[in-house]
Amino acid sequence: MSDAAPQTVTSPRENRLFAAAKRLGTSVLPFVVVILVWQFASLFFPRFLFPSLIDVFWRCIDIFSSGAMFADVLATILRILAGLAGAFVIGGGLALLMVRSRAVDNFMSPILTLFQGIPALSWVVFAIIWFHGVEFRIFFIMVMTTLPAFTFQVLGALRAMSKDLMEMVFSFRPTRAKLFRVMIAPAILPDILTAWKVNLGNASRVVVVAELVGATGGVGYQLLQQQQLFDMAGALAWTLQLVFFVLIVQGALTLIENTAFRYRAVSERAI
Template structure:
């Protein structure tokens, strides 16, 4: 994979502008790049802080895994049954209209366990995207390929394994990539209320201390997690979807 110079240049320009601002504003508004770097290093090297960053990462992955399983099952079932789709589709649309903050309030009232609250909030906010994406991928399976496969009279499991799964895989990859970005925002909101560990909790602490360097550093940890996770999904995508042709014009 070739490293492009453009993102490096734009990144360096942003850092330069921030550093320039730090000369003219007090540190609680624009701390120096060095101060942010020091905080970031502390987070990545001190055991207790690393645990906080990992806790948030684990919550994101756990919540998304749950949403993937439940949303995927709903998406596939909607694809199989038009009747089920007619009942569930409006509910998913309704769910999409509920703000993440409402789920925070609801989960605080409904559940006692902080971890379950966070998991539930992520589940409810990301489930529709998984369900819709997988439903669309299922519906897009070529009728020609289904007929071809059926001409060999496969078992249901073999049909799922050899035709349906590979057909919906690109949609699943896209859903993971899109949801990773969304969940990183939702999880912080969820952690603000009740969590004693994690990026959201740390951001709340820094806000109370007017510690901008710490707030930026913890934000960067979350961004780093999203970038690494997206990179991992992209790597899986380029492995599993390597059969897809690309035009020279696309490069």
């Protein structure tokens, strides 16, 4: 008869559930801590400084359920997406031209670097002086602030493509369209998704500034209203709309990454 203590045996399913719960707990924990600290602060500070998060929650529900207010959220989202899409298309085209021609590269690189150094707020001022239409102003600001990053990121991805793989595909004499489909697009997709993730965060910050100064609707405009009313709960609720949007799109991009890059080998040893 063995004297060894009886061991608890867990099934693989239980192990997976435990691991999933642990992952979820780890990712949720920082938010829970922030929420608790804020809620604790709301007990001791005036409402206009630290409003109760319950109030903020109900303000969020008001925004979701009110057609007029939710239209402001949608307007901001559309402005972000249109600006990013515009910058991506123009930046991708520029990057292709720059990778094909040294002259274009030599000409465009300093200009884009210069653009990168111009603050978002300056573009807002330029747009207000140069253009009349609100939507075009915001589109212009969004494109100009995200264009250099998109261009340099796509350019870097095109330059980093494997010469060996390119030669291999070339040896089959592909048409331009096929070369793009079988080689270029899959090779640069990881960098494009990263560029979208990075620029999405930037764009959501810039759009608020653009709307704050030059629009009559949208999250930025609503934030200005809350500032004038000294309504912190409202300001937080409107800010959270953008945060939710960024989180949802980042989640969608991560989902695309997980599906599109399942071919990648995963090392059991982390960095």
